Amino acid sequence: MKPRFAIALRASVALGFLMLGGCASTLPTHYHTLLGTAAEGATSSAPASFLIDVQPVGIPAQVDRPQLVVRDGGGMTPLEQERWIAPLADEARTALSTELSRELATTDAAGQPRPRGAKVVTIKVDLRRFDSVAGAYAAIDAVWSLSTNDPNAKVLVCASEARESVGPGYDELVQGHRRALSAIASRIASAARGYAAAGKGACPAN
Numbered sequence: 001m002k003p004r005f006a007i008a009l010r011a012s013v014a015l016g017f018l019m020l021g022g023c024a025s026t027l028p029t030h031y032h033t034l035l036g037t038a039a040e041g042a043t044s045s046a047p048a049s050f051l052i053d054v055q056p057v058g059i060p061a062q063v064d065r066p067q068l069v070v071r072d073g074g075g076m077t078p079l080e081q082e083r084w085i086a087p088l089a090d091e092a093r094t095a096l097s098t099e100l101s102r103e104l105a106t107t108d109a110a111g112q113p114r115p116r117g118a119k120v121v122t123i124k125v126d127l128r129r130f131d132s133v134a135g136a137y138a139a140i141d142a143v144w145s146l147s148t149n150d151p152n153a154k155v156l157v158c159a160s161e162a163r164e165s166v167g168p169g170y171d172e173l174v175q176g177h178r179r180a181l182s183a184i185a186s187r188i189a190s191a192a193r194g195y196a197a198a199g200k201g202a203c204p205a206n
Helices: 002-025 088-104 170-198
Strands: 030-032 051-054 067-072 075-084 120-133 137-148 156-165
Touching: 030 170, 051 088, 067 170, 088 120, 088 170, 120 170, 137 170, 156 170
Parallel strands: 030 075, 051 120, 067 120
Antiparallel strands: 067 075, 120 137, 137 156
């Protein structure tokens, strides 16, 4: 009887693993990015007379995880099958760098040697809010600053917010965040041109 019992037990365990594998196969993981396509990045802006240095981006601790985190009633829910392709802080920095480089028609020289005599505007962004409500909106609040290698220039500190309506589905939600980041990048770029020219500037209207 014991050998028969052992065989039956092994068969039950194997069946259990097969069933678990079948369940897992029906729930594929989707990966998302905040980067747009090359076609979305076309621009005809006049090249800026300065380089930029986009610093690492600060992210709210509540959403700083591999999963997309959505607001669900009064709480927040991480979505196990909906994930960022890279850490959210890296995604946000790369998206902002790409948008700022496009808007200003210049180069993000972060971590690179600087040509002698080149003016460099350092851009620091902290996202204080990164709200995701599927089928409703994507909202971002940011505090950002501009500084330069000119010792006579004053640091400019500003706040911007962007809220984008989104359709159903998580792809739509991510696209809403792309648009929100792009809107904030446009305001930073606009301020950076005047700031680089005068060594001071004014915060753009939200």
